[in-house]
Amino acid sequence: MSSAHFTAADRNRVLIFDTTLRDGEQCPGATMTFEEKLEVADFLDAMGVDIIEAGFPIASEGDFEAVTAIARRVKNAVVAGLSRAAFKDIDRAGEAVKHARRPRIHTFISTSPVHMKYKLQKEPEAVLQLVIDQCARARNLVPDVEWSAEDATRTEADFLCRCVEAAIRAGATTINLPDTVGYATPEEYRAMFEMVINRVPDADKAIFSVHCHNDLGMAVANSLAGLAGGARQVECTINGIGERAGNAALEEIVMAIRTRNDVLPYATGIEATLLNRASRLVAAATNFPVQYNKAIVGRNAFAHESGIHQDGMLKHTQTYEIMTPESVGVSKTSLVMGKHSGRNAFRDKLKQLGYELGDNQLEDAFVRFKALADRKKVIYDEDIEALVDEGLASAQDRVKVVALTVIAGTMGPQSATLTLDIAGQHQTVQATGNGPVDATFNAIHKLIPHAAKLELYQVHAVTEGTDAQAEVSVRLEGPEGRLVTGRAADPDTLVASAKAYIGALNKLVARGDSRTHAQHGAA
Incomplete structure (x- = not known):
């Protein structure tokens, strides 16, 4: 207007x-x-x-x-x-x-x-x-x-x-x-x-x-x-x-x-x-996380931990909430999802979160949800959103992470053994580095030689607790000046790091960067 x-x-x-x-x-x-x-x-x-x-x-x-x-x-x-x-x-x-x-x-x-x-x-x-x-x-x-x-x-x-x-x-x-x-x-x-x-x-x-x-x-x-x-x-x-x-x-x-x-x-x-x-x-x-106590959209905007507040909420929601979570697109409660949850419950949860997935996308997300549930006691809404967003972003990726083993500790150098699926073929390589993340990224570089520059590496927890998923953002600058960002979430920070880095490289390849390519037959 x-x-x-x-x-x-x-x-x-x-x-x-x-x-x-x-x-x-x-x-x-x-x-x-x-x-x-x-x-x-x-x-x-x-x-x-x-x-x-x-x-x-x-x-x-x-x-x-x-x-x-x-x-x-x-x-x-x-x-x-x-x-x-x-x-x-x-x-x-x-x-x-x-x-x-x-x-x-x-x-x-x-x-x-x-x-x-x-x-x-x-x-x-x-x-x-x-x-x-x-x-x-x-x-x-x-x-x-x-x-x-x-x-x-x-x-x-x-x-x-x-x-x-x-x-x-x-x-x-x-x-x-x-x-x-x-x-x-x-x-x-x-x-x-x-x-x-x-x-x-x-x-x-x-x-x-x-x-x-x-x-x-x-x-x-x-x-x-x-x-x-x-x-x-x-x-x-x-x-x-x-x-x-x-x-x-x-x-x-x-x-x-x-x-x-x-x-x-x-x-x-x-x-x-x-x-x-x-x-x-x-x-x-x-790559600017929202502070937990941010009004309207912060994670704690509709959370109640105090016993007095919880008692009031159980008696009447308006005792401590002046608007409904649903009014801003937040589900009223974080439905506890776990390894015993079925497809129907998972589908309903996705609808509550605003996702409409096709049958193949739903099946892929459900398989990854089950794998996560075997590793994590409580699945929060944020975990499911991160899982689905990652799947939607990587569905067309040419290169995917298959396996990663990292040896770290006080006695360096740290080493990483990485297996990637590159256009349908599995390739494995081992690399060392100054820390486990550096070793992981060096392994990726061996399998996918490139001239991209790492502009940002950022990690934050999707939910609370020691078993929280890590959400990693990686921003790369390609040789021709293009900026791309890859994101991934996983309970293992290093796996999330590898997936995020690969996600960014996939975008460079998809955008036609002539000096970024997957190397078949790498040792």
């Missing part, structure tokens, strides 16, 4: 502007591959996000290609590309989003005294002229233009109003007043919107937007306060990822509005039952 579609009848409809793929990806270490960006964009679109900020097209050729691809494939959402005030930025953004069903250029410039003096090194009048020029340029390329006053919360009120008025007259259809450095309080942020909307002529011709950072832990509170001040678009990210302390979390905004609609009388178009899956998808793509 752009401003052209925003009528009086929609005055309490809040547009969700997701910037996970732009501001979220700017979070150090959270870079996503091309394929991961497309997967996240598809899910955001299916979930009902109104505007997807797909990236910063001028930043790199990779960003431009990703924004272009997302623009071509997104079915419902507006697709936005970010640009600075420079004409080359705006033109590049316009080129990237032009194939979208509903394209938007999001252009910005700093307006606070500290930013104008030290960052832009420009006088206010020169900045004001740039606002006019950039909005007019963008409006000539697309009908939907968003303009942002970077560091709005530290901008002088009179100058902010002049800039907003100029932006609207020059063609901006959405006005974003961000709390760029997370400095504002809710009362201040609400007052700023009320002041600007009341003072600026033609303010009713644009939708006002909030964009809050979490440096003082008030991003969500500030965003909701901005809605009370008249804004009707919220810019946010899945899991709250983003620069520094992050952005306002999409899932918290959506569920705050749903749960406290008595004091937050707004509506969004988000399918809330997909929030948990969205959180897991972004966490996996960025």
